[in-house]
Amino acid sequence: MPAADIAPAATMLYVENVTMRFGGLTAVDDASLNVPKGSITGLIGPNGAGKTTLFSIVSGFLKPTGGRVSFDGADVTHLPAHELAEKGLGRTFQIVKPFAGLTVAENVAVGAFLRHRHRADAETVAERVATRVGLGDRLDAPAARLTVAGRKRLELAKVLATEPKLLLLDEVLAGLNPSEVRDILPVIRGLRDDGITILMIEHVMQAVVSLCDRVFVLAQGAVIASGTPREVVADPRVVEAYLGKGAAARLARAEAADA
Numbered sequence: 563m564p565a566a567d568i569a570p571a572a573t574m575l576y577v578e579n580v581t582m583r584f585g586g587l588t589a590v591d592d593a594s595l596n597v598p599k600g601s602i603t604g605l606i607g608p609n610g611a612g613k614t615t616l617f618s619i620v621s622g623f624l625k626p627t628g629g630r631v632s633f634d635g636a637d638v639t640h641l642p643a644h645e646l647a648e649k650g651l652g653r654t655f656q657i658v659k660p661f662a663g664l665t666v667a668e669n670v671a672v673g674a675f676l677r678h679r680h681r682a683d684a685e686t687v688a689e690r691v692a693t694r695v696g697l698g699d700r701l702d703a704p705a706a707r708l709t710v711a712g713r714k715r716l717e718l719a720k721v722l723a724t725e726p727k728l729l730l731l732d733e734v735l736a737g738l739n740p741s742e743v744r745d746i747l748p749v750i751r752g753l754r755d756d757g758i759t760i761l762m763i764e765h766v767m768q769a770v771v772s773l774c775d776r777v778f779v780l781a782q783g784a785v786i787a788s789g790t791p792r793e794v795v796a797d798p799r800v801v802e803a804y805l806g807k808g809a810a811a812r813l814a815r816a817e818a819a820d821a
């Protein structure tokens with residue numbers, strides 16, 4: 563897709579013709595996508611498609627072999643991760659690693675120290691954010707005692723405590739059971755309603771359909787489709803590369819069962 567066709571004015575993130583090669587392997591192949599301000603945008607695709615690599619480029623952990631990344635109107639392609647965090651770009655990681663010896667509140671406060679020098683201020687932010695993600699009654703619990711769902715919430719709280727304007731969520735629903743997924747969806751929607759723009763990698767398609775305004779599909783490093791969730795799940799290229807036959811009907815049945 564020509565990059566120039568997808569750069570509307572109110573864009574929070576613009577990835578323009580980004581390529582990432584690891585030796586002979588092209589993990590991201592001339593990929594372009596945009597994330598409108600105030601949206602929840604999905605990034606989906608099969609294992610190994612290059613989604614996490616793209617996140618690492620956008621968040622400054624990897625320098626791309628080619629292409630450009632603009633964040634809130636500025637070229638940030640060569641900025642390191644800590645500068646991007648200061649500018650308001652927050653990212654969760656697929657493998658969550660809380661500081662196991664610290665409490666929930668202390669873990670979240672680590673994120674809050676990015677913008678608050680005084681311990682009391684950081685603690686206030688940490689408490690507010692932890693409560694926001696449903697950990698208000700576990701503030702003093704050691705992080706090591708949290709369930710998988712609790713650790714996912716903690717990962718979210720840690721990054722929210724940095725007060726991001728763009729949040730990159732890398733499979734925050736992975737490992738959760740259906741009722742835990744249902745519980746966290748309103749939290750994610752609420753963040754968007756508070757003005758945080760979200761780009762999320764997700765394999766739980768029902769959640770993608772329910773949450774996302776737009777979706778980009780990556781396969782073998784390249785963007786093969788984009789559109790509303792419904793357009794994308796019905797796209798034959800996406801069915802072929804990722805979802806498998808009958809995906810749209812399966813999702814419609816699952817939604818009907820949920821309603």
Ligand SMILES: Nc1ncnc2c1ncn2[C@@H]1O[C@H](COP(=O)(O)OP(=O)(O)OP(=O)(O)O)[C@@H](O)[C@H]1O
Binds near residue numbers: 584589608610615616
């Ligand atoms: N640091 C690296 N060095 C070499 N190859 C890498 C590196 N990081 C990722 N890759 C390769 O790049 C490709 C894309 O991987 P990536 O993790 O970005 O995919 P993904 O879409 O996030 O997959 P998943 O859904 O399984 O998390 C894979 O073939 C992977 O093995």
